Amino acid sequence: MSAPVTHFDLHAYVDEQLGPERRAEVEAYLTEHPDAAVLVADYRVQNDRLHALFDPVLNEPVPPRVLAPRRAPRGSLWRIAAAVALVALGALLGLAAMEWRDHRSYEAQVLHPALAAYATFVADKNHAVEVGADQEVAMRNWLSKRMGVDIAIPKFDPQGYALLGGRLLPGADKPNCQLIYQRSDGKRIALFMTREQGSVHHTMTFDARGQERIAHWSNGTLSFVIAGETSPEDLHAIAVAARVQLNRS
């Protein structure tokens, strides 16, 4: 025979938490016990009214603010991802700032002095250079000594430009120098060398500043700027020749 029906069975019956067998037993019990049947009916009404009262909530749209945490999940993985993203962003900003600063200093320490020297001396018919090409070896030693680094004197005769000479220029830390080359028709180009920003490897870049075309790069020791009123092709040929000779030195 089965266990006697208890008060708890009545609740479980109302809440539909009984197996089919036990449910049948409780139903049989209720037919014989009207008091229990009244209780069960009352409990059912309670549940029904709860549903009647609160089920409409189920059909309401969920207010957006309730979903706020879902939109910005704060799971640990997300937190880590957010932290990584922040660090990456910071690094990017830092790199951008460094690049911007390097760019500024490269402009200020390399390109501006080079263009100033070009503008000052290249057009000067008689005093473009301090030391002439006839003293090339002495000039090379002198420039190397003053600049504290071995200075090579590249040749652009195959490109049509012969060495005219060179001069020392004031620099921020060490002096800079400028070599000038001249074509048979009198057209000149200048090669500017400085130790500023030299340790930064700049790939060869071609640019135009006013009338002048320039090519500039660094080889890990020195920064070079070639400037001249030449065709792009001529400048390119000269710059490539310069790089080959200078990087070998």
Place this chain on the structure above:
Amino acid sequence: MPGHPIDQHIPRLRRYAIALLRDRVAADDLVQDTLERAWSRWHRWQPDTDLRAWLFTIMHNIFVNQVHTAKARPTMPLDDDRDEIPVGPTQESGLAMRDLQRCLAFMAAEQRELLLLVGLEQLSYAQAAQTLGIPIGTVMSRLARGRERLRNCMAGGLPALKAVGAP
């Protein structure tokens, strides 16, 4: 992240919270806190367990903490007469619905919780025990007491309720 397993339970979490707190703003706060915590602990949910019970457990814990910290503040005033709680199609039984709301307000929070988890949310007794962190025997006895109390209250067993209709 549409279609997350938690999503489908949000309407029922709201239903339960509104029934429990009888205040929509507080209820949505509770749901929001629950979702936030569920998200932050999502990695702890074990896929082979009942997600709904897990969510209700989180909500219960937050609710208990709130009740605990706000003990000095009466959260269910006896003269509570808020009409913003949804009332279903209750033309004929509007008064009974109002009685139910009032009677729920009179109940102890722990009884109301259980009554709603079982009667409204239809959690099994085992799930309710797990959610509330109590033995299943306690679930049964507390449920029985709560229903009896609600029955008496609905039958006009509380003087305060009788006074409502009196001039």
